[in-house]
Amino acid sequence: MNAAAFAQICSHIALFMLAAAFLLITIRIVRGPALPDRVLALDMLVTVAVGFIATISIAAGEFLYLDVAIALALVGFLSTVALARFVLTHGGSRARADFGDEPDDADAAESATTSGDQAGRQAKGEAAP
Structure with a gap:
């Protein structure tokens, strides 16, 4: 060959x-x-x-x-x-969850602030932005 x-x-x-x-x-x-x-x-x-x-x-x-x-x-x-x-x-956070990363402290604080603001607005009867 x-x-x-x-x-x-x-x-x-x-x-x-x-x-x-x-x-x-x-x-x-x-x-x-x-x-x-x-x-x-x-x-x-x-x-x-x-x-x-x-x-x-x-x-x-x-x-x-x-x-x-x-x-x-x-x-x-x-x-x-x-x-x-x-x-x-x-x-x-959805993409980071797909890649297996845990949310860092800044993401957790931002999420808590955002949900806290929304809860406060709903309690006062204001519309969400």
């Missing part, structure tokens, strides 16, 4: 394994159960796509595709970081 035939067999095996990973990751994205699972699955999906591109690039002998794989990897990483930051800053 020469090197070219061996590389061809290895690329087919790698593509089969990447396809199986792609299927399992897609199932995790659909089933969830929580937002962190989906974010992690999307990040893994980008990683598998980079693997597909790299494997096809090596099998075809066109190494120009590796530049595309590198660019996709960078964009995928940055989008995951941006999404996580958005969820943590704008998602409120």
Whole structure:
């Protein structure tokens, strides 16, 4: 068996394994159960796509595709970081609960102040803002 035939067999095996990973990751994205699972699955999906591109690039002998794989990897990483930051800053306590973080003292104090203000307004008969 020469090197070219061996590389061809290895690329087919790698593509089969990447396809199986792609299927399992897609199932995790659909089933969830929580937002962190989906974010992690999307990040893994980008990683598998980079693997597909790299494997096809090596099998075809066109190494120009590796530049595309590198660019996709960078964009995928940055989008995951941006999404996580958005969820943590704008998602409120629900997003932090999904990520397993406990609310800190500032969140607890803000929540207590807000609920206390609402209770006081309701007792006085005022409308909530």
